[in-house]
Amino acid sequence: MNFMTALKDAWRRNDSLVCVGLDPEPGRLPAGLSGTEGIFTFCRDIVDATAGQVCAYKPQIAHFAAQRAEDVLERLIAYIHETHPGIPVILDAKRGDIGSTAKHYATEAFDRYGADAVTLNPYLGHDSIAPFLDRADKGVILLCRTSNPGGKDFQALDCGGQPLYLRVAETIAREWNGNGNCALVTGATWPEELGRVRGVVGDMPLLVPGIGAQGGDVAAVMANGRTRDGTGLMISSSRAILYADSGVNFAEHAHRAAEEMRKFVNSFRL
Numbered sequence: 001m002n003f004m005t006a007l008k009d010a011w012r013r014n015d016s017l018v019c020v021g022l023d024p025e026p027g028r029l030p031a032g033l034s035g036t037e038g039i040f041t042f043c044r045d046i047v048d049a050t051a052g053q054v055c056a057y058k059p060q061i062a063h064f065a066a067q068r069a070e071d072v073l074e075r076l077i078a079y080i081h082e083t084h085p086g087i088p089v090i091l092d093a094k095r096g097d098i099g100s101t102a103k104h105y106a107t108e109a110f111d112r113y114g115a116d117a118v119t120l121n122p123y124l125g126h127d128s129i130a131p132f133l134d135r136a137d138k139g140v141i142l143l144c145r146t147s148n149p150g151g152k153d154f155q156a157l158d159c160g161g162q163p164l165y166l167r168v169a170e171t172i173a174r175e176w177n178g179n180g181n182c183a184l185v186t187g188a189t190w191p192e193e194l195g196r197v198r199g200v201v202g203d204m205p206l207l208v209p210g211i212g213a214q215g216g217d218v219a220a221v222m223a224n225g226r227t228r229d230g231t232g233l234m235i236s237s238s239r240a241i242l243y244a245d246s247g248v249n250f251a252e253h254a255h256r257a258a259e260e261m262r263k264f265v266n267s268f269r270l
């Protein structure tokens with residue numbers, strides 16, 4: 001199914017703007033789980049426990065690749081599609097390279113891993129993103145104003161009277177979104193900037209990491225980022241949900257943390 005349609009359906013069906021980030025850390029797996037099989041079991045149990053609470057999942061590729069667990073990532077995404085159909089999977093890979101290489105990254109994300117959307121770095125410009133944009137059924141989620149402290153080093157630089165991140169947002173909304181498959185990353189730690197981005201991109205979906213472990217403010221994100229119909233956001237949290245508890249009942253605690261976050265976000269929806 002088309003990523004944008006699947007996302008809108010999941011917002012409605014699960015009444016949720018919450019995205020759970022799947023960032024397995026070998027040193028934080030619950031007792032009894034280890035190795036690449038432990039990573040699969042951990043992520044699978046988190047997914048099964050939270051599938052009713054989310055609008056998307058976002059596995060982060062380095063957390064798998066660093067453990068030589070790319071095959072686990074492939075299996076996990078296939079598992080999500082089979083067991084919880086209709087929940088879009090965003091591969092967080094932040095790719096960006098010249099066109100001839102980018103086409104292989106597009107094949108990797110969409111055909112090897114079977115992701116519905118991928119995060120990308122727009123720094124190399126339009127031709128580096130074209131192989132992804134051409135996949136009209138897939139989501140192309142571009143870094144705009146990232147959540148980390150150093151995000152401002154380049155993103156806030158003056159670009160003809162406006163910060164670079166706003167110019168990025170405008171260009172993507174006006175010139176790159178011919179297939180209607182673009183979204184932007186705007187960190188929860190910069191809610192005012194997120195509001196400025198919303199002001200120039202209309203109803204384009206925003207992926208908003210930085211809630212939970214990075215201390216982002218849900219109320220401010222909602223006030224500045226939600227669209228008129230109370231959607232438009234994929235508010236992502238990884239560590240605060242995955243590691244809500246390290247005991248044998250980790251999945252139950254993850255369920256509770258995701259449900260609390262869903263309800264808290266929804267309290268600011270309309």
Ligand SMILES: O=C(O)c1cc(=O)[nH]c(=O)n1[C@@H]1O[C@H](COP(=O)(O)O)[C@@H](O)[C@H]1O
Binds near residue numbers: 146237240
């Ligand atoms: O693209 C991302 O997902 C991303 C962009 C950004 O600006 N900040 C950011 O933290 N992320 C990712 O979102 C996740 C945040 O994890 P937590 O801080 O544990 O919720 C990590 O996987 C990051 O790589």
